[in-house]
Amino acid sequence: MDEKAATVRFLAFGGLQASDIAALKDLANPLRHLRKGEILRHEGEPDPKMYFLIEGWTASSIDVPNGSRLLIKVHMPGDMIGMPGLAMANAPDTITALTPTTVSMIDTPTLGRLFKINPRIAALLFLISQEERVALMDRLVSIGRTNAVSRVAAVVTRLHRKIVRTFPATTECFEIPLTQSDLADMTGLTVVHVNRTIQRLRQDKILTWTNQNVTILDFDGLERLAGLPVRNLRSRPMWAGLE
Amino acid sequence: MDEKAATVRFLAFGGLQASDIAALKDLANPLRHLRKGEILRHEGEPDPKMYFLIEGWTASSIDVPNGSRLLIKVHMPGDMIGMPGLAMANAPDTITALTPTTVSMIDTPTLGRLFKINPRIAALLFLISQEERVALMDRLVSIGRTNAVSRVAAVVTRLHRKIVRTFPATTECFEIPLTQSDLADMTGLTVVHVNRTIQRLRQDKILTWTNQNVTILDFDGLERLAGLPVRNLRSRPMWAGLE
DNA sequence: CGACTTCTTGAGGAGACTCAAGGGTGGTGG
DNA sequence: CCACCACCCTTGAGTCTCCTCAAGAAGTCG
16 A cells, blocks of 8 residues: 555545645654554553554454444545544544554644644544544444345445545455454344355355455445445535635 | 533533633524424435534434434434534435424534634534544444343433433433334334333333333443443543643 | 364244234314 | 324234354464
């Protein structure tokens, strides 16, 4: 992954200037490298930080008292990680590296200053947060009101859309560093049922998922099963007019 | 509801100054009144706005292609409504008045200017968004990984906590303007099953829920069933140091 | 090559859903 | 003032999706 991929996310809303990009770079503190499976931070840890994901995939998860867990989100290069924790005294989620990963920590006082110095970036981070809220809302709908096939289809659809956003060259065949157990934790299902659901999708010639290689055989069919609403970002965001 | 209740939410993070409160008041545009059941805005509507809920309860919901819907959140006086839509070209959710309601619209350019003029308020709105993200994450866990009894218990627990925050005088007995059908849409269950679950909770002497009057009989038991994680707001938020 | 994780398959069970219908309550209009 | 309608709550019976438990196969890493 190169710098380009990492800044793509920030350009999503458009309207950023060269000076804004430079300001973002100033946020970058010493890098931290993680091996696959390594944990960036544990749920409950005090004074949680925010990170910028430069390379690799990570996942944010929450453990449940009854022994299971739920995977909140999968992060890709260019994502801001740990923003929700900024409001909290203790980290709300555990962040795990799904692949070898590089992040840079953004310390909280720096972020505070940024809000004063660069309102455009502040507004951008604010809007990214709103986008994430909508994503969570849609996942809530998916998990709360659709069946297993639809949920798995929704996860694949969302991942594909996001991968394409980060790596535009992606085709119908791509790699996802998630186990079926992870997929179960993303959908609120059990591993066993996820396995059977994937087989069902393969039988119906929607997609294949072997090891961690996904191939989408029928885009339209997949979209239909997922039933995700269309979400278009605002083209003229709120800071239009901020000089 | 008085102004006090409405500003309580903003004081949650502490550290706001009189000038900040004044700046917030400046955001208040002409009021809009809604009758019970009236819709503030429909999902899909272009150029969605943000609102400040002054009086009454509202609910935000998303309709699902399969005919059902999911209730994303219940709002009380002092809540900012519709923030997620600021990132989107079209409203992601429908907002309905659960009771007679008064809101004031905050237009987007004003908000943009605010980010420039008052970074403390910007940071505050940013942190409120992070808090909401954590709330959504916890709901995802509740709906994705717990059974009906636990989900209903979680809804009651969260509502009670929030009511207490808004109206500190609240006891174990309070009113919730939600039907069992609404509760079903909050939990991802069916009306029938919600009804049976409530009866089960009454049998077990956890709570009663008749019409729209809830009485919590056993706080500890309810908390245990809900299994919600403890979430403490950061005491020294990121803008500490912003002069 | 052995230990571990991941994937796969089977059988049985249970929590939640569907369909259906009756009763209560509040609002509205004749 | 009563009848009617709409909405909400409640209950029953039957079904199905998804879960649990269990064990074996396949792949992966040291």
